[in-house]
Amino acid sequence: MVDTAFYQNKGPFCLNYICKLTGAVMSPDADNTVKIRDIAPMETAVEGEICFFYDKKAKAKASEMKASACVTTEELKNFVPAGVVVLVHPDPKTAFLTLNQAFYAEYAPQAGVAASAKIHPSAKIGQGCFVGENVVVEENAVVGDGCRLEAGCYIGRGCVLGNNCRIGVNAYVSYTKMGDNCFIFSGARLGTDGFGFQLVNGQHVRIPQVGLLLLGNDVEVGANTCIDRGALGNTIIGDGCRIDNLVQIAHNDKMGRGCVIVSQTGIAGSCTFGDYVVTGGQAGIADHIHIGSGAQVAAQSGIMRDIEPQTVVMGSPAVPFKDYMRQVAFLQKNSKK
Numbered sequence: 001m002v003d004t005a006f007y008q009n010k011g012p013f014c015l016n017y018i019c020k021l022t023g024a025v026m027s028p029d030a031d032n033t034v035k036i037r038d039i040a041p042m043e044t045a046v047e048g049e050i051c052f053f054y055d056k057k058a059k060a061k062a063s064e065m066k067a068s069a070c071v072t073t074e075e076l077k078n079f080v081p082a083g084v085v086v087l088v089h090p091d092p093k094t095a096f097l098t099l100n101q102a103f104y105a106e107y108a109p110q111a112g113v114a115a116s117a118k119i120h121p122s123a124k125i126g127q128g129c130f131v132g133e134n135v136v137v138e139e140n141a142v143v144g145d146g147c148r149l150e151a152g153c154y155i156g157r158g159c160v161l162g163n164n165c166r167i168g169v170n171a172y173v174s175y176t177k178m179g180d181n182c183f184i185f186s187g188a189r190l191g192t193d194g195f196g197f198q199l200v201n202g203q204h205v206r207i208p209q210v211g212l213l214l215l216g217n218d219v220e221v222g223a224n225t226c227i228d229r230g231a232l233g234n235t236i237i238g239d240g241c242r243i244d245n246l247v248q249i250a251h252n253d254k255m256g257r258g259c260v261i262v263s264q265t266g267i268a269g270s271c272t273f274g275d276y277v278v279t280g281g282q283a284g285i286a287d288h289i290h291i292g293s294g295a296q297v298a299a300q301s302g303i304m305r306d307i308e309p310q311t312v313v314m315g316s317p318a319v320p321f322k323d324y325m326r327q328v329a330f331l332q333k334n335s336k337k
Contacts, residue, residue: 001038001049007104012037015069015085018050021102022095024071024087034068034085039096039103042067050099053080054092071095109148126163144180156191162217175229179217185245187224194228194251194269207231209251216240222247222263231269238275256293274309284316
């Protein structure tokens, strides 16, 4: 059961409504008026709760199911025990996402500005915004309608936030312009100085970073992630990108739409990503690399040369996935001699 101290439960919903909402199909002889009050894992779900069954490996556990209803596939429905109403869906994971969004919501604060917030007179705050305790909004910053600025966050001079953006607790936004519906998680640092120096007479002289950070619409940036602004041009994060916690994105990097960058990935400066690039955890990418659309980089890979679109690479230095597996097989075979 989801803890209502943290999340609102908007149920209960009857099975008939759940079918309409998710597109699942229920047996005509089932009672579609059964009320569902919660979503639960298959192993713990009880009467009044609904679960999801989509993994063939869990057939044995499915036989012990005690939920009132289960969303599963046509292939797996016969493994659901009698007494549990079966809802058939071609993709139970998508049905789960839809139902989860319908059932639960975070508690949203009321619009308003906390007394301890510091908002420069020239800053513009849109309608219906929440501005929490100790928030700072600097000179000429623009915050769109419906934004949520959580406690202690900082919006720097001249920054622009689109509508319905959420800036998490103690997040820092400077030299940045972002679109609508962006979510910057707690502790993230956006628009910070790029790491650029020139060796002059034996000393590292800082290169001024005079570009911006531009975020598209519907971008999420995870907790404690750092994205540098451009040195002269701009760092660009495309629409719909998802950036995990503890990621480093350097100056002048440019990402297309829908990229997924997993935790502890480090991307050096002036790299360009196509659309829907995926990097696994702890991947490292050298500077001035181009990664084509749809490419995937496995966890802990080291990228030192360009990657063609739709390619899957692995290893350090990274090679195509099949080549990497051949290398591993060769080493395993010959290390035993």
